[in-house]
Amino acid sequence: MRFSEYLVPTLREVPAEAEIVSHQLLLRAGFIRKAASGVYTYLPLAFRVLARIKAIVREEMDRAGGQEIGLPIIQPAELWLESGRWNVYGPELFRLKDRHGRDFCLGPTHEEIITELVKGDLRSYKQLPLLIYQIQNKYRDERRPRFGLMRGREFIMKDLYSFDRDEAGLDASYRKMYDAYTRIFERCGLEFRPVEADSGPIGGSVSHEFMVLADSGEGTVVYCPDAGCGYAANIEKAIGRPALSGADEELAPREEVVTPGLKTVDQVTAFLGVGAERLVKTLLYEAPDGVVAALVRGDREVNEIKLQNLIGVDQLEMADAEIVRRVTRAPVGFTGPVGLDVETIVADEEVMVMVNCITGANKADTHYRNVNPGRDFKPDLTADIRVVDDGQVCARCGAVLQSRRGIEVGQVFKLGIKYSKSLHLTYLDEQGEERLVVMGCYGIGVSRTMAAAVEQNYDADGIIWPVSIAPVKVVVVPVNMKEQTQVELAERVYRDLWAAGIDAMLDDRAERPGVKFKDADLVGYPVRVTVGKKAVDGEVEVLRRRTREMQVVPVVGPEWGTPYPSARTFLTASTSSFTGTTCISRVRRRSTSTSPSTAFLPTVTRTG
């Protein structure tokens, strides 16, 4: 591929709409262009990166026994009405009508249609297990698309569904996928961490997310620094060891304290001269069947996901000031559990051991002192409903937990029989008895993975692609296009690289070298071969993008007669001897007699 013929519209300035690094760099380096909010065109370089990621995903899915299929993106409403999600999914579902007025949607996920498929053709235990996957565009009309490819309305996703006879089978499938995901993200050259995750509205029992660690991530990973322990979880799911000892005091009689205008935990505790851990924070939530009060220690936050799961609702919103006033007959800031009349009172387990604590008195400008759980109020439920963050202690080993931001690039779920039961997906076992299929589902955000790779691999000059997913491995830069020697040697190196199975870009533009160097850094080719003044001696420079490590390499003999014996070997070695070695060594070899014109180039370079 020749730069002069290739569509790589690099930009010198950062487009104003791009906030995060991956978005900025993918735009600037000529990988993507926006078509609409949350909808992007993939230019040739991006397309190649995506192809590489998909190739890795396919290899690992196939290795684990997966079978790729194609599913419709346009799906009939009937399927979604049947599963009930046509109404539940809400405005995130892209809906459309055909010319006859029939309803359709653009698939945001494919449970319905794949279950339908399997239901139609699954009869016997002999057909199980079954692992089916697809890699396609998905559509979600996000409330707020943002961060470029991170949260688009159209995105590429791999979905695999597993169908097993029983729990043991599901365990095996889940394990296979977990391992496959680990291999995939390792091969993509990403620093990631599998973490325990909440299974959310998709349901099911066990779930892990694969988080690429990056400060721009929207998620938070809580992890135990003790390598032997290894606990790691999404903050939504993470548990810490509860502080289960209160103050060592006699129970004192409850009394009112006047706290004029003091609404926040900080204000109240400062006024009373006690620590936040002596206060019980009472938050009111509006749930479908009534108001729920959540009680946590003053220095904790309520984990709404845990709360939702506990009380079994999928919608929970903080009560507004009006509801607070109606329920407590007091303004926001003075709510407390004593005498509180709500549908459900849920207390965090830490609250129950507190002694002589402070709470709101459900009366303006008033708090209670010396409130004691059990004596002064009785929650309907006691559970872990707090957010675990830095500084809390690992429930398993007692080390102090830490947290980092992460980008969720994959998630695996054990669904169990949740869907097969409601959709009556069954098979006949050896005894001829009808049994429910046990399912799992496993997703990877392919386009998001590309963005995540950039978030983790860049510097002030541009992208630094991991070799395994780089759109092009090597860029060959003749410094001066008017120097025939340089041009010819560059052509030769370029041809040799292709002959050796290494895809290369020849920057044959009549630009000044600085421009080409800047673009090379921006685009992020792992290796740059510079053909400059030393070309007359048959020498070129090989520069590694990541380390800026440079080596002068003799490529041809003094007379330019025969290729220098070690040239190809060296170039091959020097491009494969650092991160992500899996890819280069797997690239298919090509015949050396083929001309490296663009016509011969594969549209997609398959690995493996």
Add this chain to the structure above:
RNA sequence: CGGGAUGUAGCGCAGCUUGGUCAGCGCGCCUGCUUUGGGAGCAGGAAGCCGGGAGUUCGAAUCUCCCCAUCCCGACCA
């Protein structure tokens, strides 16, 4: 969906307060010459229904109203 902001040439922006030499700047793009190891210089050139509509006015990029789009901050998800 709430809150905040922004729409002027391909990209980045100024101009709007105070309507009228106000269609501008930088980069990019095209032509020519020079230059060629980190985003060159000179000369010439193309390019904008000033987001859209309706108003106010002798006159609107500028003032008013409505709409649309985009981006950023909060509850969902890959």
